[in-house]
Amino acid sequence: MPATHARDGGLVVFHIGMTIHRPFRPDLWLPVFRAMPTMLAELGRNHAAADRGEAEDLGFLGAQTLFGARGPWVVQYWNSVDQLYAYARDTGRAHMPAWRDFNAKARKNPGAVGIWHETYVVEEGGVETFYGNGARAGLATATGTIPLGRRGTTARERLSRRTPSPSDG
Template sequence: MPTHTAPASPRPPNLTHGPVDSLVVFHIGMTIHRPWRPDLWGPVFAAMPRMLAELHRHRAAAERGEAEDLGFLDAATLMGAKGPWVVQYWKSTEHLYAYARMGSRAHLPAWKAFNAAARKHPGAVGIWHETYAVDPEGIETFYGNGATVGLAKAVGSVPVGSRGRTARQRLGTA
C-alpha cells in the first residue's frame, strides 16, 4: 500500500547583510555589583528599555517621513553574568553622539540620574560602553538557513552568493 508524505519545505536561503555606507556598532551595558539592592540598580536597568523604545519609535516615524532620522538602525539585548548588554547599530558616530546629547530624548536625563545615584551609592552598579566605527569593507556576515538577526535585521539581507560564497570572499580577502 503506497504511503503519502508531504513534500519537504524548501530550505530557507543563506544570507548576508545588505549594503551599508557606514556603520557604528555600539555596545552598552551595566554591571550589577550589589544584586541584593535592586533599589540602586533598578532605575539604571529600567532606563535602557525606555531609550530603545524611543529609538525604535523614532526610526519608524523617520521611515514614514514623519520625523528626523536619528541614525539608529536596530539593537539586540543580551543578558550576561553581571547584567544586561545591548548591541546597537547606528549609521555614524555623529548620529550616536548627537542622540546622547539631546536633552529632549531619554538618554541625557537617564545619564544625569545615573551620575547622581552613583555619587550617593558608589560601586553599586557600573555602566559601560564600547563604540566601534566599522569600515563597511571590513564586515563579513553569514546568516544560515534564513536566520535574520544582528546586522541583517538592522539593514536588511541579500543572498549570500551576491557577496561571495565564502567568508574570505565576502570580506574581500580571497
C-alpha cells in the same frame, strides 16, 4: 537559504551595558536597568517615523539585547558616530536625563552598579556576516538580509579584502 546583511556602506557598532555589583539591592540597580528600554523604544519609534518620512533620522538602525551573568548588554547599530554622539548629547531625548540620573544615584551609592560602553566605527567593506537555516541575529535584525551570493560565496569575498598570503612576501 544562506543570507548576509542587507546594509551597504560603513556603520557604527555600539555596545552598552551595566554590571550589577549588588544583586540583592534592586532598588539601586533597577532604575538603571529600566532606562535602556525607554531609550531603545524612543530610538525605534524615531527609526520607524523616519522611514515613513515623518521625522528626522537620528541614525539608529536597530539593537539586540543580551543578558549575561553580571547584567544586560545591548548591541546597537548606527549610521554614523556623529549621529550616535548627537543622540547622546540631546537634552530633549531620553538619554541625557537618564545619564544625569545615573550619575546622581552613583554618587549616593558608589559601587552598586557600573555602566560601560564600547564604540566601533566600521568602514565600508569591513563587515562580513553569514546567516544559515533561517538564523537572524545581530546586524540582520537591524538591516534585514539579502541572499549570500550577492556579496560573495566566501567570508573573504564578503569582507571585500584580500588577506596577503605568505607568497606575497
